[in-house]
Amino acid sequence: MNSCWKPTIGSRNSSTESQRQRRTSVHLIGGRLFLWNGAAGTARSRPVRRFRSPDLFPSTPIDRMSTSPADLSEQEQRRREERTELEDRGVDPYPYAWEVDARAEEILDTFDDEKHQPADGEAGSYEVSIAGRIVGLRVMGGSAFFDLRDESGTIQVYVRSQDLGEEFYEEVFTELFDIGDVVGIEGFAFRTGMGEVTVRAADDFQLLAKSLRPPPPVKEETEDGDVVERHYEVTDKEFRYRQRYVDLFVNPDTRDIFRRRATLLSTMRDFLDDRGYLEVETPVLQPVYGGASARPFKTHHNALDMPLYLRIADELYLKRLLVGGLEGVYEIGKDFRNEGLSRFHNPEFTMMECYVAYKDYRWMMDTTEDLLRTVTTALHDEPTLTFEGHEIDMGGSWTRVPFFDAIEDATGFDLYQEDADRVHDVAANELGLAEDVDSDMDLGELLDEVFSETVEPTLIQPTFVTDYPVELSPLAKKHREKDGLVERFELVVAGREIANAFSELNDPQDQRERFEQQARQRAAEVDADVDPADLIDEDYLRALEYGMPPAAGLGIGIDRLTMLLTGQDSIRDVILFPLLRPEQS
RNA sequence: GACCUCGUAGCUCAGCUUGGCAGAGCAACGGACUUUUAAUCCGUGAGUCGCAGGUUCGAAUCCUGCCGGGGUCACCA
Numbered sequence: 001m002n003s004c005w006k007p008t009i010g011s012r013n014s015s016t017e018s019q020r021q022r023r024t025s026v027h028l029i030g031g032r033l034f035l036w037n038g039a040a041g042t043a044r045s046r047p048v049r050r051f052r053s054p055d056l057f058p059s060t061p062i063d064r065m066s067t068s069p070a071d072l073s074e075q076e077q078r079r080r081e082e083r084t085e086l087e088d089r090g091v092d093p094y095p096y097a098w099e100v101d102a103r104a105e106e107i108l109d110t111f112d113d114e115k116h117q118p119a120d121g122e123a124g125s126y127e128v129s130i131a132g133r134i135v136g137l138r139v140m141g142g143s144a145f146f147d148l149r150d151e152s153g154t155i156q157v158y159v160r161s162q163d164l165g166e167e168f169y170e171e172v173f174t175e176l177f178d179i180g181d182v183v184g185i186e187g188f189a190f191r192t193g194m195g196e197v198t199v200r201a202a203d204d205f206q207l208l209a210k211s212l213r214p215p216p217p218v219k220e221e222t223e224d225g226d227v228v229e230r231h232y233e234v235t236d237k238e239f240r241y242r243q244r245y246v247d248l249f250v251n252p253d254t255r256d257i258f259r260r261r262a263t264l265l266s267t268m269r270d271f272l273d274d275r276g277y278l279e280v281e282t283p284v285l286q287p288v289y290g291g292a293s294a295r296p297f298k299t300h301h302n303a304l305d306m307p308l309y310l311r312i313a314d315e316l317y318l319k320r321l322l323v324g325g326l327e328g329v330y331e332i333g334k335d336f337r338n339e340g341l342s343r344f345h346n347p348e349f350t351m352m353e354c355y356v357a358y359k360d361y362r363w364m365m366d367t368t369e370d371l372l373r374t375v376t377t378a379l380h381d382e383p384t385l386t387f388e389g390h391e392i393d394m395g396g397s398w399t400r401v402p403f404f405d406a407i408e409d410a411t412g413f414d415l416y417q418e419d420a421d422r423v424h425d426v427a428a429n430e431l432g433l434a435e436d437v438d439s440d441m442d443l444g445e446l447l448d449e450v451f452s453e454t455v456e457p458t459l460i461q462p463t464f465v466t467d468y469p470v471e472l473s474p475l476a477k478k479h480r481e482k483d484g485l486v487e488r489f490e491l492v493v494a495g496r497e498i499a500n501a502f503s504e505l506n507d508p509q510d511q512r513e514r515f516e517q518q519a520r521q522r523a524a525e526v527d528a529d530v531d532p533a534d535l536i537d538e539d540y541l542r543a544l545e546y547g548m549p550p551a552a553g554l555g556i557g558i559d560r561l562t563m564l565l566t567g568q569d570s571i572r573d574v575i576l577f578p579l580l581r582p583e584q585s
Numbered sequence: 586g587a588c589c590u591c592g593u594a595g596c597u598c599a600g601c602u603u604g605g606c607a608g609a610g611c612a613a614c615g616g617a618c619u620u621u622u623a624a625u626c627c628g629u630g631a632g633u634c635g636c637a638g639g640u641u642c643g644a645a646u647c648c649u650g651c652c653g654g655g656g657u658c659a660c661c662a
Contacts, residue, residue, distance in 0.1 A: 073595055073613095074630085074631070075612080075613055078613080140617095140619065141618040141619055142618080143618095143620075143621085145620075145624085156622080160620095179612095192620050194620065194622065214613080216595085292662065293662055295660090295661085340660050342660095344661090444662085468662095473662080500662075581654090
C-alpha cells in the first residue's frame with residue numbers, strides 16, 4: 001500500500017528514545033503534569049502565532065482571518081479554551097513529531113492470542129507506538145476506550161488512570177482531549193473481554209494536534225433492522241466535496257476510492273512503461289488550443305503580454321513528438337474545458353493519451369483490451385466488474401461494431417451517406433428525438449445526437465464502436481475502404497464512453513483542410529470577431545509537413561474510468577476536490 | 586439560463602395542511618462509573634424557524650419577492 005512506510009515490529013527504532021524518556025518521566029514524577037509531554041520549558045516560550053498584517057492583504061478583512069468569539073459555536077469556543085488550558089499546563093498542543101512503528105490494520109491482522117495476549121495484570125509482548133485521530137470516545141470513570149483512526153483503519157485504545165497517572169488522566173485526558181484530536185499512543189496490544197484487539201496506552205499518551213473544530217456528529221439512528229449502520233459516516237454530498245479532508249478521515253470508503261484510483265494510475269503507467277513508451281509532459285499553457293472541440297479557459301502571460309489557453313487536449317503536442325522520432329509516447333495529465341458541470345463533467349479532468357508509431361486503430365483495439373483488462377484485474381482480482389447492477393466482463397475480445405451498423409441495429413434506419421436533412425427528419429419524426437435535435441445542427445452533430453440517444457445506453461458489455469463519420473473526427477485518418485468515414489473507435493462500457501482512438505491523420509494537406517473547416521465553424525459559433533486563421537495551429541501543420549509516421553492514438557478519461565472501476569455514479573466522487581460553486585457564508 | 590425541490594438547535598429532522606408559549610433524537614456541558622463497543626444512567630444549556638416585506642390582535646405556519654443548497658434539462662467529441 002504505502003511503500004514508504006515499513007512496519008518494524010519487534011525491532012523498534014532507537015530513535016524512539018525521546019519518547020521513552022518522556023514516558024519515564026511520567027513514572028518518575030507521577031502526576032507532575034507540566035512535565036508530561038516533555039515540552040514544559042518550551043511550550044510557554046513558544047512564540048505566539050500571529051496573523052499576518054492586514055496591510056499585506058488589504059482586500060481581506062482581518063476579522064475574516066481571525067475568528068471572533070461571537071462567531072464561534074459553543075463547542076469551538078470550548079476547544080479553544082482547552083487549548084489555552086493545555087498550554088498553561090505546559091502541554092504543547094502542537095508538538096513536532098511522533099515515532100510511529102505500527103498501524104491499526106497491521107496490528108489487527110497480526111495479533112496472535114497465543115503469542116501476544118498478556119496474562120491478567122501483566123504487560124503484553126506486542127509493543128506498539130501508534131498515532132491517529134480520536135473517534136468515538138467512551139469514558140467510564142477511571143478507564144476509557146476510544147477508537148483511534150489512522151490511514152490504515154481504526155483500532156481501539158484502552159486508557160487507564162493507573163497507567164498514566166491520576167492527574168493526567170483526570171485533569172488532562174478526560175477534561176482537555178476531545179473527539180477529533182490527533183494523539184500518539186505507546187503501549188501493547190491485547191484482546192479485551194469483549195473480544196476486540198485493543199492497544200493499551202500503558203507507556204505513553206500524547207496530544208499531537210488539538211482539534212479546534214468538532215468533527216461532524218454522525219451517529220445516525222438506524223430505524224429498522226435492515227438499514228445499514230453508519231455511525232461515523234457523513235452522507236451529505238456537498239459537505240463531503242467541500243470539506244474533503246473531513247470526508248477522508250470520517251469515511252473509510254472515500255479513502256478507498258482514492259487508493260484504487262492511484263492503483264489504477266500506477267497499473268496503467270506500468271503497462272505503458274513495460275511496452276517501452278515514454279512518459280512525457282507537454283504544455284498546459286498553449287497559445288493555440290486544439291485537439292478537441294471544447295471551449296477553453298483563457299489566461300494571460302504578463303511578461304510576453306500574450307493570451308494563453310489552458311489545454312483542452314494533449315493530442316497535438318504528443319503527435320509533434322512522433323514527428324520528432326519518439327515512437328511511443330504517453331501523457332497522463334489534466335485537461336481543462338470551460339463547460340458546464342455535471343456528474344460526468346468537471347472543468348479540469350485527468351486524461352491519459354498514448355500515441356504509437358507505425359500502428360493503426362485495429363492494433364490499438366487489441367492494446368486497449370489488454371490495458372483495460374490489466375487495470376480491471378488490478379482492482380478486482382479478475383477481469384470483471386459490477387456497475388449499476390450489471391455484471392461486466394472485460395475478459396476475452398470485445399464486440400466491434402461500425403458506427404452506422406450500430407445505429408441501424410438500434411433504430412432500423414441506415415443513415416450511412418444520408419444528408420443532414422434526412423438525418424434530422426429521421427431523428428425528429430421517426431426516433432422521437434424532436435426535442436434533442438434542431439434544423440441548424442450539422443450532419444456530425446445530428447449523427448452524434450442519434451448515436452448518444454439510441455445506441456450508447458444499450459451498450460453495456462465493452463464494445464468498440466468503429467468507423468465514425470469524418471464530420472465528427474477532424475484528427476482521424478480517412479477510412480482505407482469506406483467513403484466519408486474515418487478510422488476511429490470509441491470504447492463504450494456500461495453505456496459510457498471510456499476511450500477514444502484513431503489511426504492518426506498524418507497527411508498535412510488533409511489536416512489543413514479539416515482545420516480550416518473546423519476553424520470556420522468555431523469562429524462562427526464562438527465569437528464572430530475571431531479570425532478563423534488564428535484558430536489554426538500552424539506549428540502543428542508545420543510539424544506534419546516534415547512527416548509524421550503512421551500512428552495509432554488512444555485517449556482514456558481517467559476520471560470516468562475510475563467511476564466505472566469503483567462503482568461511483570458521479571465524477572465528483574472520484575475527484576478529491578471537485579469544482580463547486582463558491583461557498584456562501 | 587429554464588424547471589422541480591428543500592432551508593427550524595452543532596447534526597438529522599418533527600411542527601406548517603387547519604396561525605395561538607419553539608420540539609425530539611444525536612452531539613455538547615455537569616455528575617456517577619477502571620474491559621467498553623453507537624457504552625450506560627442522572628442532570629443542564631443551547632434557536633435571527635434562510636432574509637426582507639405583506640396579511641393578521643397574533644406568523645416557523647398564509648401571501649409576495651429575494652438569497653442559498655440539491656436535482657433535472659440546456660451547453661458539452
